[in-house]
Amino acid sequence: MISRRLFLTSAALIGCSAAAHPLLTPMAFASAPGDNRLVVIILRGAMDGIDAFQPYGDKNLRRVRQTLSLGPDHGAKDLDGFFALHPGLHGLWPLWQAGQLGFAPAVSTPYRDKRSHFDGQTMLEAGTGTDLDLDRQQDGWLNRLLQAMPNQSWETAYSIGAEDMRILQGPAATSSWAPEANLAISPQAMRLLTHVYHHDPLFREAGERAMAIAAGLEAEGKLVPDRKEHLALAQFAADRLNRGTRIATFSLAGWDTHARQAANLPDMLERLSETILALRDGLGSHWGSTTVMAMTEFGRTVHENGSAGTDHGTGGALLVAGGAVRGGRAMGDWPGLAEGDLYDGRDLMPLRDIRAYAAWAMHAKFGIAQTVLEQAVFPGLDMGSDPRLLA
Amino acid sequence: MSLPYDQLAAIRLGFGLSPRLTGPADPAGVAASVAAAMSAGDSVYMDGVRQMQIELRRLLLIARKGGQVEDEAYRSHRRGMNDRYLRAIVDRFARIMDDPSGFGERLVAFWSSHFAVRGGAPHANLMTAALVDEAIRPHLTGRFADLMFAAETHPAMLIYLDQVGSVGPNSVSARRNPDKVMGLNENLAREMIELHSLGVGADYTQQDVEALARLLTGLTYSARQPGVFRPAQAEPGADTVLGRSYGGDSATLNDIRDVIEDLASHQATASHIARKLAIHFIADDPPPSVVERLANVFRDTAGDLGAINLTLAEAPELATQYRQKLRQPHEFLAASLRSLGLTGDDIRGFSRKQIRQVLLNPMAVMGQPWARPNGPDGWPEEAEAWGTPQGLAMRINWAMGQPSRLVRQLPDPREFLTMALGEAASEPLRWAVPRAESRSQGIALVLASADFNRR
Numbered sequence: 001m002i003s004r005r006l007f008l009t010s011a012a013l014i015g016c017s018a019a020a021h022p023l024l025t026p027m028a029f030a031s032a033p034g035d036n037r038l039v040v041i042i043l044r045g046a047m048d049g050i051d052a053f054q055p056y057g058d059k060n061l062r063r064v065r066q067t068l069s070l071g072p073d074h075g076a077k078d079l080d081g082f083f084a085l086h087p088g089l090h091g092l093w094p095l096w097q098a099g100q101l102g103f104a105p106a107v108s109t110p111y112r113d114k115r116s117h118f119d120g121q122t123m124l125e126a127g128t129g130t131d132l133d134l135d136r137q138q139d140g141w142l143n144r145l146l147q148a149m150p151n152q153s154w155e156t157a158y159s160i161g162a163e164d165m166r167i168l169q170g171p172a173a174t175s176s177w178a179p180e181a182n183l184a185i186s187p188q189a190m191r192l193l194t195h196v197y198h199h200d201p202l203f204r205e206a207g208e209r210a211m212a213i214a215a216g217l218e219a220e221g222k223l224v225p226d227r228k229e230h231l232a233l234a235q236f237a238a239d240r241l242n243r244g245t246r247i248a249t250f251s252l253a254g255w256d257t258h259a260r261q262a263a264n265l266p267d268m269l270e271r272l273s274e275t276i277l278a279l280r281d282g283l284g285s286h287w288g289s290t291t292v293m294a295m296t297e298f299g300r301t302v303h304e305n306g307s308a309g310t311d312h313g314t315g316g317a318l319l320v321a322g323g324a325v326r327g328g329r330a331m332g333d334w335p336g337l338a339e340g341d342l343y344d345g346r347d348l349m350p351l352r353d354i355r356a357y358a359a360w361a362m363h364a365k366f367g368i369a370q371t372v373l374e375q376a377v378f379p380g381l382d383m384g385s386d387p388r389l390l391a
Numbered sequence: 392m393s394l395p396y397d398q399l400a401a402i403r404l405g406f407g408l409s410p411r412l413t414g415p416a417d418p419a420g421v422a423a424s425v426a427a428a429m430s431a432g433d434s435v436y437m438d439g440v441r442q443m444q445i446e447l448r449r450l451l452l453i454a455r456k457g458g459q460v461e462d463e464a465y466r467s468h469r470r471g472m473n474d475r476y477l478r479a480i481v482d483r484f485a486r487i488m489d490d491p492s493g494f495g496e497r498l499v500a501f502w503s504s505h506f507a508v509r510g511g512a513p514h515a516n517l518m519t520a521a522l523v524d525e526a527i528r529p530h531l532t533g534r535f536a537d538l539m540f541a542a543e544t545h546p547a548m549l550i551y552l553d554q555v556g557s558v559g560p561n562s563v564s565a566r567r568n569p570d571k572v573m574g575l576n577e578n579l580a581r582e583m584i585e586l587h588s589l590g591v592g593a594d595y596t597q598q599d600v601e602a603l604a605r606l607l608t609g610l611t612y613s614a615r616q617p618g619v620f621r622p623a624q625a626e627p628g629a630d631t632v633l634g635r636s637y638g639g640d641s642a643t644l645n646d647i648r649d650v651i652e653d654l655a656s657h658q659a660t661a662s663h664i665a666r667k668l669a670i671h672f673i674a675d676d677p678p679p680s681v682v683e684r685l686a687n688v689f690r691d692t693a694g695d696l697g698a699i700n701l702t703l704a705e706a707p708e709l710a711t712q713y714r715q716k717l718r719q720p721h722e723f724l725a726a727s728l729r730s731l732g733l734t735g736d737d738i739r740g741f742s743r744k745q746i747r748q749v750l751l752n753p754m755a756v757m758g759q760p761w762a763r764p765n766g767p768d769g770w771p772e773e774a775e776a777w778g779t780p781q782g783l784a785m786r787i788n789w790a791m792g793q794p795s796r797l798v799r800q801l802p803d804p805r806e807f808l809t810m811a812l813g814e815a816a817s818e819p820l821r822w823a824v825p826r827a828e829s830r831s832q833g834i835a836l837v838l839a840s841a842d843f844n845r846r
Contacts, residue, residue, distance in 0.1 A: 045828030117828055118803055138800075162792060164801045164830055178796060185791060189832050192823040193787065193839060199819055200841035202717075202778045209780035214787040256828040 035289045036324065036365040037241045039248045039279060040142060040167060040358075043272070043296035044121060045188060045255035048310050049317025050302065050348065051265055052089060053103050053330070057082030060337035064303045068261055068310070083330055088269025091277055095321055102327035102389070104318040104357060106335050108298055108350035115312035117256070120297030125167035127355055129380040141358070142247055143170030144377045148368050149246075157247040158240050160233050168249050175245075179232035185215055186254030187264045234275045238282025241290070255296060259307040276321050288323035291361055291390060299348050302337055315348035318357055324365070326391040331357070352384070359383045364390045393710070398813040402846050403709045403716075404672060405493025407726035410802070410810050411734070412491040418704035421494050425531050425700055428495025433482040434524035435475070435517055437546055443472050444514040444614040472513035477746050479520035480761055484750065485735035487725045495531060498700070500721060501671050502527045503762075504769030506542035506587060508551040510762050514614075518547035519762045535664065535694030536655035540648055543583055544619050546612040552579035552767060559608040559626025567623075575626075580604035582767045588654040590663030595633060602630040606650055609642050620644045633657070661689035668699065673708045674715035675773050681708045713815070714845035717774040720757035722846070723786060724750060727838050730811040731798050749793055756785040778844075790838035795831040804833025817842050 048068075055061055056071030056078075069086075070076070076084035077093055083105065085093065095101035110130045111123040127141025146157050147170070154173045159165035162178040190211050197207035230252055237248040252271060257264050272294060280287045299316025315335065320327065335341050335349035343349045359373040359381060374381050394402070400421045401407060401414040415421045447468055454462040487496045503523050510516035526541035542548055549555050557576035558565055565573045580603035585591045609625030625642030635653060638646040654660060665685035669677035685702055692698040703709075718726060728738070741749065751761055758777060764770050771777075795801055808816050808824050820840050827833035837843055 044832075116825055118805070118825075118830055118833065121829065162795045162831070164795050164798075166800070169800065185787070186828060186832070188826075188828050189791070189835070192826060192832075192836055196817075196819050196823050196836060196840050196842075199817065200845075202774055203783070203841040203844075206778050206780045206783045210783035210787060213780055213784035214791075251829070253829050253832065256826075 035286075037246050037248075037283070037286060037290040038361070038365060039237060039241070039290065039292040039322075041272070041275065041292065041294040042121065042125065042165070042167065042249070042251040043255050043294055044163070044251050044253040045117065045186065045257075045296075046120070046298050046300055046312055047255040047268075047294075047296040047316060048257060048261065048265065048300040049103075049105060049296075049315075050300070051261065051310075052086050052269060052319070053079070053105055053317055054084045054086060055082060055105065055334060055337070056084050058334070058337050064337055066304060067308055068304055080330060082334070086265070086269055088266035089273050091270070091273035092321065095276070095280070096328055099328040099391075100323055100325055101319075101321045102325055102329055102331055103320065104331040104352065104354075104387070106315045106332065106348055106351045107318050107354040107357065108315050109354055111298060112314065113344070115298065115314075117297060117312075122166065124295060124297050124354070125165070127167075127358075127378045131380060138166075139170035140165070140167035141355075141377050142168045142249055143172050143174065145362055145366070145368065146170075146172040146174065146247065148372050148377065149366055153244065155240070155244045158237065158245050158249070160237055160248060160250040161229075163251045163253065165249055165251065168247075177236060179229060179236065185211065186256070187260070188254065188256035188258060191259060230271045230275045231278050234278035235282050238279050241283060242286055257300070257309045258305065258311060259309040261304075261309040264309075272319075280321075280323075290322040291324045291365060292319075292321040293358060293361065294319040294321075295354060295358075299350075301346055302342055302348055303346065313347035314343045315350035318354055320357070320361075320389060324390050326388055331387050331389065352387075353381060355381050356383050357387060357389055360386050361389050394713075394813050394815055398815075399709055399713075400704065401493060402813070402815075403713070404704065405490075405497060406487050406722060406729050407493075407843075407846070408811055408813060409488075409491075409729045410732045412489075414492045418701060421492055421704040422697065422701040424490070424492035425495040425498060425697075427490055427492070428486065428499055429528050429531050431524070431528075432486055433478055434528075435479050435520040436525060437518070437521045440514055440517045440521055440546075441614050443468070443475070443517065447472065447514065448614070469513055472517060474743070476510075476513065476516045476520060477743060479517070479524075480750070481738055481741060481746060483523075484725055484728065485738040488729055488733055488738055489735040493729075494700070494704070496725075497672075497722075498531050499523060499527055500719075501668070502531070502538065502542075504764065505667065506539075506548065507764045507767050507769035508545075508547040508762075509764060510547075515547070515550065516762070518545075518550065521545070522547040530696065532697035532700060533695075534655075535660075535689070535696055535699075536652050538696065539587060539655045540651045543579070543587070543651060544610060544644070544647070546619060548579070549610060549612045549619060552582055554579040554607060555611045555613075557604065557608055557611075558624045559605065561628075562608060562626055563623040564621075565624075575601070575604045575608065577601065577604040579610075580607055583607075583651075583654065586768055588663065589657055589659040590666075593657075593659035593663070599632050602632045603650065606630040606632065606637055606646060610644075610647060620647075655694055658690065661686045661694070664694075664699075665689055668703065669708075670772050672703055672716075673706065674712040678708055678712070681706050714842070716772075716846050717777045718844050718846050719770060719777060720754045720759035720782070720786075721761075723757070723844060724754060724789070726843070727790070727794070728797070730807070730838070730843075731794055731834075732802075733797060737797075749797065753785055753789050753793075757782045783839075786844065787835070787839045790835040791832070794834050794838070801830045801834055804830060804837065807834055808837050811837055812842050815842070 051069045054069040054071050054076050072078045072084045075087045078084050092101050109123045111120050125140045157174045159168045159176045168174050197203035233250045254268050299313040300310035301313045305311050333351050355378045362368050397414045397416045450465040450468050454465050508519050510519040522545045526545045530538035553576045558573040560574050581600050605626045609620050622642045629636045629639035637650050666682050669682045688698050688702045804824050820842050824833050824836050
């Protein structure tokens with residue numbers, strides 16, 4: 001219960017989760033987890049997929065975005081004549097060239113309309129549809145995947161970092177670890193705190209200087225030498241995946257770019273890029289059997305807002321990388337940015353359930369049957385046609 | 392804003408709300424709840440501290456004889472003492488987690504600051520814990536005079552305020568050792584009047600301080616000798632303090648008890664203690680009404696702390712002066728852990744490293760190193776002393792970084808907001824929390840907010 005960071009917990013859980021789904025009996029599956037590896041990175045705060053993978057070929061882009069997502073003329077790298085890679089992700093260019101990086105530009109969970117980070121993340125990590133009460137979601141879909149895998153042990157799946165990873169919580173035993181370093185205070189956190197402190201003169205005055213100091217402090221009160229927590233997460237994940245671990249998950253927070261997105265998003269994209277490269281470097285020859293999926297709870301508004309940022313939206317991008325990926329391409333269709341194409345008149349229209357990509361990847365990598373994926377891992381999901389995510 | 396009484400009392404007189412516990416619903420229940428803090432927990436007693444101190448000295452001498460500054464046996468014993476001290480700290484936090492009310496533990500903190508001592512060496516640290524368990528806890532609902540006597544004559548106080556070095560110039564000891572320089576030390580005498588009873592503004596003179604210092608001679612501490620009174624060190628003769636003469640025959644501890652009884656029941660003491668309680672529990676600048684009420688009860692009941700506690704619990708100023716106080720770092724950490732639903736056993740299960748990382752290091756950066764106040768006047772009360780950029784920065788960082796490491800599954804921040812603050816969350820915080828990027832950030836906003844850091 002207490003320390004997720006000090007103990008490599010065999011986390012058979014307390015007070016959480018019902019009995020395993022009847023379909024989830026490892027006996028039913030012949031193939032072992034084998035050599036395949038899956039890394040799921042949750043991008044908390046809602047990444048702006050339109051800025052990460054800029055659809056400069058869409059003539060409406062300039063109309064909806066004036067200072068953001070400016071395309072190849074302003075430093076983004078042309079990917080395929082339609083999409084361009086944000087400069088913050090340029091570190092991943094070699095992967096794109098090697099066919100080890102791909103993205104689905106317009107996906108989402110079934111979550112609609114309320115646009116709450118917590119609920120959106122709960123649904124993304126629970127992997128369920130809209131028919132279940134979000135309050136009652138306790139287990140994550142990676143845990144249900146684990147239950148369906150034969151020969152799993154306490155080290156088959158790892159959650160890494162101080163952040164709560166519901167995606168891996170559930171009856172199957174898993175492990176967790178967190179590095180000493182602390183999560184950075186994101187620009188959005190600072191904005192919200194500034195708002196909260198504004199009405200209290202003492203806190204308003206001390207708050208601004210406090211946030212500058214806090215950015216350099218650890219939660220234990222020591223000064224942090226540098227801000228490289230994401231590398232620590234990736235390196236630890238690679239180290240475990242090189243041994244007995246096959247599933248690793250962690251999160252990167254700080255994507256909620258309501259204001260000054262041009263200043264704030266590059267840093268996050270660079271972190272994501274460095275994280276993926278650190279996984280590749282750390283995995284060495286195992287990179288070839290690895291799939292990395294970076295998922296976010298929802299996308300952001302198509303239009304820029306009044307503070308040079310974007311607000312909570314619906315459709316967003318899924319990033320996939322790894323030696324096992326059939327990359328170098330955009331996956332799935334593009335809905336368009338014309339007024340009539342938008343969801344609710346404001347958001348990118350999601351064209352496919354993000355869970356379908358994850359399900360097909362698990363089907364290919366771990367040999368999990370489609371019925372198990374559609375009924376137990378992602379209850380109620382229609383996987384549809386195979387996007388052939390993997391090579 | 393009108394909070395139900397149980398929530399109001401938990402926030403203002405305790406360590407805030409808990410998802411596990413509900414506090415008493417009326418003032419009588421809150422006052423009665425103090426009893427829980429009077430029972431023995433994982434308590435530290437001077438008998439044990441003496442033995443540990445004697446053994447440490449013995450091991451040091453053995454090591455020195457062996458030509459070493461210190462050896463493994465010595466180091467191991469010292470480690471054991473330090474671990475015992477950490478357990479005492481953990482016990483303080485653990486009791487708060489499991490106390491539905493929290494008022495008793497807040498009183499423990501209040502009186503520990505009123506009778507402030509400071510540790511340092513392993514045995515001195517343990518003595519600060521023993522003072523809390525032996526002198527303060529048993530008297531939380533008793534007479535102020537008994538509390539004061541227990542605190543003033545506790546070895547931790549005698550060492551901290553230099554009473555152990557105060558010897559009557561004409562005492563038996565001084566006459567036996569003419570070569571040694573022995574004399575009075577006024578420190579304890581001065582603070583007894585100035586800080587612990589009448590207050591600095593009261594009507595007393597330097598002559599009263601010196602007379603009290605002479606009267607206190609004989610009071611001392613040595614690990615090897617039982618008790619705290621050595622007649623041989625006492626200055627002979629009667630002494631007049633605040634117009635009344637004490638002692639004269641052979642010196643006894645009773646003379647000291649007599650003078651403490653009188654100091655404790657002095658009119659100025661009633662006002663001073665009433666004002667300090669009001670400043671701590673009600674507001675940095677409390678309304679005169681509540682100070683007067685507390686002072687009257689103090690006078691009318693001859694310092695009955697049970698009656699004082701009830702007066703505090705009944706005070707309408709709890710509601711009218713809501714959020715006028717800033718939670719001290721100790722309260723902030725305890726309230727945070729409590730709001731996250733940790734149990735006493737969770738805290739007792741902390742490793743040494745966790746005790747430092749979750750509790751002690753953050754408290755020090757927030758400006759409240761455990762049991763090490765700057766002076767005998769204890770911890771400051773004014774909000775400005777705690778709401779510094781550095782202190783607030785550490786609160787923000789703790790709020791951002793620790794909860795997700797301590798709790799298996801963080802609650803929904805929107806529910807946590809209501810759980811931690813009742814119906815009293817401010818509009819800006821209600822607006823901000825649902826907009827946090829993640830659960831952990833949402834929880835952090837609540838814990839770092841002015842709403843939560845005030846009480």
